[in-house]
Amino acid sequence: MAILVFVEAAEGKVKSNSLEAVAYAKAMGGPVTAIALGSVDKAELEALGKYGAEKVLHAKDAKLDQGIIQAYASVLSKAMEDEKADVLVLANSSLGTPVAARVAAKTGAALASNVVDLPNTSSGFVVKKSIYTGKAFAYIELKSQKKVIAIRKNAAELKEVGGTATVTDYNPSLSDADFATKITSTEKATGEILLPEANIVVSGGRGMKGPEHWGLIEDLAKTLHAATGCSKPVSDMGWRPHHEHVGQTGVKVSPQLYVAVGISGAIQHLAGVNSSKCIVVINKDADAPFFKAADYGIVGDAFDVLPKLNEALKGAK
């Protein structure tokens, strides 16, 4: 079963979620071809061999530097056909998920997104996906010959299998209709660890008392190489930008470690974090519902605990 993997890049570098997509495809067993669109460093693409890609198609067309949903879907659909790939694997992301939908509709593939584990192929082809915003799972059989699988972070172990991938240019013909939407500008935080891709997340809630105290959250995040997040009220009040809002209607994260500071733990917030491997809750209210969902808890004032924790972590390095 030939597998194609869509590899996303930012500023020339392959995103970590896409490395996991390659590792996922490798663990599925088929020969793995990756495909990257727009400007990406060649060394980055060759290095995909480390995670199991034998070959990388590189659609270098400068028009593909921007993530246009329709154009990306056209390129990926053509590549599936050209490579005779039965399965397309990609990472769930703001680009990957909408693109996956169009590819599935174009190719007649059965689609599963938010997939959290490798498929079970002992009888048919069954994937496990997260549903009800992390409150449950569904096992779904994909019966079509062609399949599109969008995976969540940590769906596969990032295992190095060694090797260098062969990079070849790929120039599918694209129509004007593929570029019917135009991206006129982008506002993006640079140099930060991005929330959906982070292995560790430190989030603050109303208990932080104001945006001027976020330095404490940022210091801890820096020590832990973590991304920073926040609760919905914090983003609603404009203390932090919307893309940091973790929860039911914000970003859903599944990091190794989630540290919640001054967040009471409304069910809507928990929905965004309940697939984290380990949850630490720091809150001065011992009755905060978040403690029930935590692995470790500290009852205490954030302004007292955070600096001490930061020092202890620095000392432990």
Next chain:
Amino acid sequence: MKILVCISHVPDTTSKINFTENNTKFDPNGVQFIIGPYDDYALARAIELKESTGSTVTVLNVGTAETEPTIRKALAIGADDAIRVNAEPTDSFFVASQIAEHAKAGGYDLILMGRESIDYNSGAVHGIVGEMLGIPSVSPVMKLEVDGTKVKMAREIEGGKEYVEATLPLVAGCQEPIAEWKIPNMRGIMSAKTKPLKVVDAKAIDSGIKLQKFELPPPKGAVKMISADNVGELVTLLKNEAKVL
């Protein structure tokens, strides 16, 4: 402008999820159903556009008769009429096919919906509808302005946003802060009772997907409490017990 808003009928965000019949059916017992929160943002933006541009707003739901109170609520918020495609919304491809089937005949300029439904979270319906109709689809959209046939949007990306332009017709998957949720007033609730709600049969579709079973996550173990005066212990536990550092 003719606007179509597709809404899902989903458990309230505070609901506890349970399954019955050997984990093959969702258990609606004690669950309050609402308009999908993201769809609610799409609806709110559609009503704003209706008011500012003199558009008409049609609401579409793929669902069984139980969803009608949810559809009536959308009418109370300000939609002009509604369509219910009479079927269980089993998966994205099935739902998108029903929407596309109706939209082809409806001549809509703008098709809005949430970025995802909060039951299956697939985030795929807008893309599939766009592909089936051969028009652009943009998601997740946090700002949307229409000027004639030109549409300017802000799309959320990891760590920021990008500004996107397109022309109508268009499909958009919406999220906050595209508009403020609207609460129906008494006049809206009264008028919603007499607004047209058409029920149509679903088209037979094979989406190549079959649900086998549902599963709840394993229960969480008890939380280990650490004294605020001993944060070093937390560091040790994260390192040696949880092994996440």
